[in-house]
Amino acid sequence: MKQIILVRHGKSSWEYDVSDKDRPLKERGIRDAGLVSKKFAENKLPIDFAFSSPANRALHTSMIVLRNIGFDLDNFQVKEALYDFSGNSVANFVHSLDNSHQTVMIFGHNYAFTTLANTWGDQYIDNVPTSGLVRIKFNVDRWDKVAKGTSETVIFPKHLK
DSSP states (O other): OEEEEEEEOOOBOOOSOOOGGGOOBOHHHHHHHHHHHHHHHTTOOOOSEEEEOSSHHHHHHHHHHHHHTTOOGGGEEEOGGGOOSSSHHHHHHHHTSOTTOSEEEEEEOTTHHHHHHHHHSSSOOSOOOTTOEEEEEESOSSGGGOOSOEEEEEEOGGGGO
16 A cells, blocks of 8 residues: 655745745745655654655745654655646656655645645545645555555644634
8 A cells, every 4th residue: 555645835025035945934834844844753753755846835844844743854755757747747756766665755836735635536626725734545555556545634723714
């Protein structure tokens, strides 16, 4: 069985004159990532590996979440393929994951994550909001076989306020 945990980056700021990749989180993004990760930590779900888009807002979100769940950063990598908004590059990345990993957490962007949550999961989600988390379980033993699964956990900041 394989599981993917998609986490959209926290709310970012448009206040600075920087490139898209360099946009930072807003205070709300930091706060919401903390709320969602503390709720998710209650599951005590073992995660084999975590990956993030190289965008500042995704990386910052990943550090907040991974720290709050007590994740070992030796099992973390930044991947350019996750700086994707359509979902095609993320899907290809997931299909090429090492099969020794059972559960993987990925930090990235919309519309990619809403598209994939709806393509892979069995619960329609209108929009994965900033700091939103969706865990999908697949009854397969290889990542290249990931197709339709079961939406197991959905945690959005608005559920926690």
